[in-house]
Amino acid sequence: MTALLDPPRATGAALPGWRATLLVVEGLWTWYRRNWRATVISSVLQPLLFLVAFGVGFGTLLDRGGRAQQVIDVPYLVYLAPALLAVGAIQNAAFESTYPVLSAFKWQRNYWGVSATPITPGQLACGQLSWITLRLAGSGAAYLLVISLFGAARGPGIVAALPLAVLCGMAFSAPVVAFAATVENDGAAFNALFRFVVMPMTLFSGTFFPISQLPEPVRPLAWISPLWHGTELTRGAALGVLELGPALGHTAYLAALVIAGVLLARWRFRARLAR
Amino acid sequence: MSDALVQARGLRKCFGDIEAVSGIDVDVRPGEAFGFLGPNGAGKSSAMRMIGCVSPRTAGELQVLGLDPDVDGPRIRARLGVVPQQDNLDTELSVRDNLHVYGRYFGLSRAAVRAKATELLDFAQLTDRASDKVEPLSGGMKRRLTIARSLVNDPELMLLDEPTTGLDPQARHLLWDRLFRLKQQGVTLILTTHYMDEAEQLCDRLVVMDGGLIVAEGSPGDLIARYSSREVLELRFAPGEQHGQRAAVDELAERLEELPDRLLLYTTDGERALSAAHQRGVRPVSSLVRRATLEDVFLRLTGRSLVD
Amino acid sequence: MTGVIEAPAPGRGGPLLRILPPALYAGRARMLMLRSSLAYKRAWLTIFSGFFEPLFFLVAMGEGLGSLVGDLPGPGGRPLSYAAFIAPGLLAASAMNGAVYDSTFNIFFKLRYARLYDAVLATPLGPVDIALGEIGWALVRGGLYSAGFLGVMTGLGLITSPWGLLALPAALLVAFAFGAVGMAATSFMRSWQDFDLVQLAVLPMFLFSATFFPLSVYPPGLQWVVQAFPLYHAVELMRGLTNGVVGWGLLGHLAYFVVMAAFGVVVASRRLTALLLR
Incomplete structure (x- = not known):
């Protein structure tokens, strides 16, 4: 046996939960710092393009008057802008919670690398979700900055819409992260998620038109959708028409989804990484 | 309580109905290099992950660094260095950032990680690739980086799961050299490997696993002495003809093994067995006398048939 | 040895076989399509789901926005309900989207990660077989979507003329052109990060090619820009055919895609040759 005179002392330490979570965020930030450019188009530009196409282009057809005025009593651009803030949060959440998570389990395998450190799978899940929260907030802020430059924001209420949009995005992200942690194959399930959940949610959640325009029997479907609650909140805040009762209801629903999602995600991360 | 860094008694691991590890006893002492050998599916990696x-664990007792993994997982992992079977580097980060981020996961300060990264880059001979992304590096470089990364917290115990699989001979020898140096510094190593030469090179003591159980234990020399002879005589024939010659040489060896094109004679003196065979009129196409290796032990203990 | 390079008999095997050296083209592009059909046997949900995207848009926008906006001027100035206005646009857009995603993301993965084409090129097949085979598969997929969507349009009474039948081959031509150009573009991509550029090309086209509102909404200068987009021509082509407003102008739109397809195939084949046969 060799050199027992001076046995090495390890320098690593077990960490309190909040610190471990922050370190995971820091690790993801290190990646983002070098790769952010590629995310700008899908995370910021996409909602802006939709806003220009529908708010400005399509909007000219609506604001000529007629039936539309009875349903939507502000310029369509102003009506649509806060809703697309929530849509953007949902779509970014969908993207950030699927392939990057699957890849970290399956292709890049860097979650497995983390699992060998003092950081626990539950802390890793929380770190990943915190990071997505920051990303949604960043993209949302950039979107708000641009739309306020071209006059789609009406008053300071739109600033209050940002945290509400982030809440809405996380209400979707957290359960999706939990789901992504269970995906073992090449992610074909995500295609179904995008096409059968994200896409219909985007279109039928009262974003482009009030759900009163939908046929009576399908309206309850919108009530499940986090995006409908998010849209009600962001639009209400931006237009300054939010009432306390409904606001609390929508917020409570979204918060419940976030909490359930976080618990599920922690459970799935543990089940996969500590088998 | 002994001073063992790892102590397992009746350690078991089940995945559903499948039992990967079926009750093993292991003691790893400070400063030694300990090997798990075994075919695919023998339970080595499951043991390593526990x-x-x-x-x-499903059942049994396990202590690592004197602590119970079920209770103190993070505290133990803070003192381990792990080299997984499959590299899990962050390929979209630079070489240095990989070390940096990983070090931070161990709670090291930014300044400490920065200094450590520079030291480890040198150790892994990757200093001039420090700011390159990991993606385009060769397999050997990635492996060296993975090993360097596992050292970022100055671990007391290193777990290496097939550290040199897929590397070319130069890269393997460089890695062995690095592992020797660590051992010299008093780091305890536990490794799994398919390569018997690697086990003979590196391990002070090893266990052979098969079907979730330990089937033999000892130093490489012990195991060869116990399960093989000192030398092996290989007599090669045209495929099919070896069987007819078997009777003629049977009593020249302590043990005889028949393969499709040759006979293996396990004996203390290969040259003498060869001349005896010639005297009996055995005319192989070619013959070879060699020292017995751990590979002979391994094949004897775990069989020659494919396992997966 | 059972692999034989069948020497193409003179006059057989189409003009490509006579022009291209056998190292580049073995006339077996269909083998790549066979391979794709086998690979997708297990992923039928992926294929099937692609059909719903334009349908959701049609229902949401046609119903929800349609009740707000009223009729719009269609081809030849005749008024169209909003659903009837956007349906041909969605048909064209789904032909584009299907072809572009198939020929960019999927091809890139096979090219860089699965190394599928390296294995294919170890057989008598050449890069042109690969290009044609993959574009051909994208066409089969695009054709299925287009046929399904045309069926829905018929069911909803949004096709008012027998000329509408021609919308299917037209959609295939559109898909072929986008698939070929997409594949050519993919051959220039270095990493996943470049795929945001695909988004940058496809999404604005989808939104601004007179798909959701007529060209007359734009100021005159911008109208010229929109008319340069390929998708604009696809939308106009489909709108003309499904409403039976057929004139010589449609041939102009067709010509646009013939040129685009030819350009795409030539560039894609050249680039694949350069990438794979080094």
Whole structure:
């Protein structure tokens, strides 16, 4: 046996939960710092393009008057802008919670690398979700900055819409992260998620038109959708028409989804990484 | 309580109905290099993952660094260095950032990680690739980086799961050299490997696993002495003809093994067995006398048939 | 040895076989399509789901926005309900989207990660077989979507003329052109990060090619820009055919895609040759 005179002392330490979570965020930030450019188009530009196409282009057809005025009593651009803030949060959440998570389990395998450190799978899940929260907030802020430059924001209420949009995005992200942690194959399930959940949610959640325009029997479907609650909140805040009762209801629903999602995600991360 | 860094008694691991590890006893002493040998599916990696505190045990006792993984997983992992079977580097980060981020996961300060990264880059001979992304590096470089990364917290115990699989001979020898140096510094090594020469080179003591159980234990020399002879005589024939010659040489060896094109004679003196065979009129196409290796032990203990 | 390079008999095997050296083209592009059909046997949900995207848009926008906006001027100035206005646009857009995603993301993965084409090129097949085979598969997929969507349009009474039948081959031509150009573009991509550029090309086209509102909404200068987009021509082509407003102008739109397809195939084949046969 060799050199027992001076046995090495390890320098690593077990960490309190909040610190471990922050370190995971820091690790993801290190990646983002070098790769952010590629995310700008899908995370910021996409909602802006939709806003220009529908708010400005399509909007000219609506604001000529007629039936539309009875349903939507502000310029369509102003009506649509806060809703697309929530849509953007949902779509970014969908993207950030699927392939990057699957890849970290399956292709890049860097979650497995983390699992060998003092950081626990539950802390890793929380770190990943915190990071997505920051990303949604960043993209949302950039979107708000641009739309306020071209006059789609009406008053300071739109600033209050940002945290509400982030809440809405996380209400979707957290359960999706939990789901992504269970995906073992090449992610074909995500295609179904995008096409059968994200896409219909985007279109039928009262974003482009009030759900009163939908046929009576399908309206309850919108009530499940986090995006409908998010849209009600962001639009209400931006237009300054939010009432306390409904606001609390929508917020409570979204918060419940976030909490359930976080618990599920922690459970799935543990089940996969500590088998 | 002994001074063992890893102590397992009746350690078991099941995945559903499948039992990967069926009750093993292991003691790893400070400063030694300990090897798990065995065919694919023998339970080596499952044992390693339990020791690495990333896989809760199904039954049995396990202590790592004197602590219970079920209770103190993070505290134990803070003192381990793990080299997984499959590299899990962050390929979109630079070489240095990989070390940096990983070090931070161990709670090291930014300044400490920065200094450590520079030291480890040198150790892994990657200093001039420090700011390159990992993606385009060769397999050997990635492996060296993975090993360097596992050292970022100055681990007391290193777990290496097939550290040199897929590397060319130069890269393997460089890695062995690095592992020797660590051992010299008093780091305890636990490794799994398919390569018997690697086990003979590196391990002070090893266990052979098969079907979730330990089937033999000892130093490489012990195991060869116990399960093989000192030398092996290989007599090669045209495929099919070896069987007819078997009777003629049977009593020249302590043990005889028949393969499709040759006979293996396990004996203390290969040259003498060869001349005896010639005297009996055995005319092989070619013959070879060699020292017995751990590979002979391994094949004897775990069989020659494919396992997966 | 059972692999034989069948020497193409003179006059057989189409003009490509006579022009291209056998190292580049073995006339077996269909083998790549066979391979794709086998690979997708297990992923039928992926294929099937692609059909719903334009349908959701049609229902949401046609119903929800349609009740707000009223009729719009269609081809030849005749008024169209909003659903009837956007349906041909969605048909064209789904032909584009299907072809572009198939020929960019999927091809890139096979090219860089699965190394599928390296294995294919170890057989008598050449890069042109690969290009044609993959574009051909994208066409089969695009054709299925287009046929399904045309069926829905018929069911909803949004096709008012027998000329509408021609919308299917037209959609295939559109898909072929986008698939070929997409594949050519993919051959220039270095990493996943470049795929945001695909988004940058496809999404604005989808939104601004007179798909959701007529060209007359734009100021005159911008109208010229929109008319340069390929998708604009696809939308106009489909709108003309499904409403039976057929004139010589449609041939102009067709010509646009013939040129685009030819350009795409030539560039894609050249680039694949350069990438794979080094």
